[in-house]
Amino acid sequence: MDSINESPSPIMKGFLFLCCYFISCNALPFEQRGFWDFSMDDGPNMMQDEGSGLPTGPIPTDLPSMPPMDLCPFGCHCHLRVVQCSDLGLTSIPKDIPKDTSLLDLQNNKITEIKKDDLKGLTKLYALVLVNNKISKINEKAFEPLNKLQKLYISKNNLEEIPKNLPVSLVELRIHENKIKKVPKDVFNGLKNMNCIEMGGNPLENGGIEPGAFDGLKLNYLRISEAKLTGVPKDLPPTLNELHLDNNKIQAIEMEDLIQYSNLYRLGLGFNNIRVIENGSLSFMPLLRELHLDHNKVSKVPPGLPDMKFLQVVYLHSNNITQVGVNDFCPVGFGVKRVYYHGISLFNNPVPYWEVQPATFRCVTDRLAIQFGNYKK
Known part of the structure; x- marks a missing residue:
């Protein structure tokens, strides 16, 4: 028993010292090389058991990154190329709208302006809804990227003129209840696909429609209701099937007023002063x-x-x-x-x-x- 309590001999002490020295020299400090370090107890070079069906080599640290994904703008709802951002109190068009968006709904917000690059990259956009905002200014090049846009709904805003450089692909334009007083001669140039224009609720007078303003258009539907017209406008597209001029100040229908509208099947002249x-x-x-x-x-x-x-x-x-x-x-x-x-x-x-x-x-x-x-x- 006494021999057990005796201190180690000098030879034994030397042996223990050498063992501790070699162990300390071979133990490298921990170095994190990737996410997997936190899930493996034995470090990034852990080997898997044979027969486990898993890789037995070292875990790679240079895995390919995921392809970039278009995210839905904050607060919006995105589904099947439809981006709905209505009723959010937005003051500008959101950034990072998915490039494959087909319908963009921005109605009932507080947007005041459409800038040059607000719609950049939206080459697949089919319909743009901007109804009931506070838009008073649209950059002349804002619609340039929209080479497939067919429906533009921009009613109930503060526009004082029809936007310039509208997409040539446009089929339907609804711009009623703004502050438009003039339809320039060249504003619809090149819009050979235009089918429908709704522009009622604007303070538009007969003199505000310049001669030839609708030249080249093959419209089927035109509404200029709730304006300040005192007579049937001249030089409207002869292709019209529907013409709505209700809620104006028209006082008479004269012989030459309807002479070129042989294709009309619906004519609206209600709520005027026709005698x-x-x-x-x-x-x-x-x-x-x-x-x-x-x-x-x-x-x-x-x-x-x-x-x-x-x-x-x-x-x-x-x-x-x-x-x-x-x-x-x-x-x-x-x-x-x-x-x-x-x-x-x-x-x-x-x-x-x-x-x-x-x-x-x-x-x-x-x-x-x-x-x-x-x-x-």
Whole structure:
């Protein structure tokens, strides 16, 4: 027992010293070489067991990086190339919009300006919605990258002029409820694909539409309602199928006003101050199907309606009509009119409806299609 408590001999001490020395010399300090160092107990050069099915060599530290991905702008919703950034209180167009975006919705924000590079790289954009912002300025080159844009909705803003250099691919432009007073001659140059323009709710007068402003356009639909027009604008596209001029200050329909619109099938002239419709002025629209003349000041049924073979709907309510003749709507004889009327509205006129002859509506599909009513001053 005493021998156990004896201190080590000098030879033993020397041996222990040498062992500690060699061990300390071979132990290298820890060096982090990658993320994997924190998940491996034995360092980055750990070998896997044979038969485990995993690599047995050293873990590589130069793995290829992931390809860059377009991220959705903060606060927006991105799904299937649709980027929705509406109702976010944005004051400018977000950065880093995915390059493959097809529809960009920025309505109901506080955007004040569209700068030159705000839409840079969006070469696949099909529709851009900027409705209900505070946009008053658009850079002349802002739309240059949008070579596939077909629909531009920029209504309810503070624009004082139609944007310049619109994409030639544009099909539909909705720019109503702005502050536009002028339609320059060259603003629509080159827009051969344009089909629809909605520009009502602007303080636009007849003199603000320069001659030739719509030259080259093949529009099917045009609305200039709630403006300051005192007459039917001249030189509108002759290709028009629909023309809406309601809620203006038009006072008369003269002979030459509609002479070039032979393709019209819907004409909206409601809520004006029309008192006179010249005889024969409607005869230039042989394909007309709907005629809206409600809320005007006409005192009789417009002349020429019996000769319109395809006319189906006539709105004449809220006028000053005092008499309806037996041949005011239907032609004399059979085979002249191609289709029967689906609707004739005459209510809110000072006409004694009980005095109107039943034969007056002989070319109407059903008696329910006739809307009369008591006149109340």
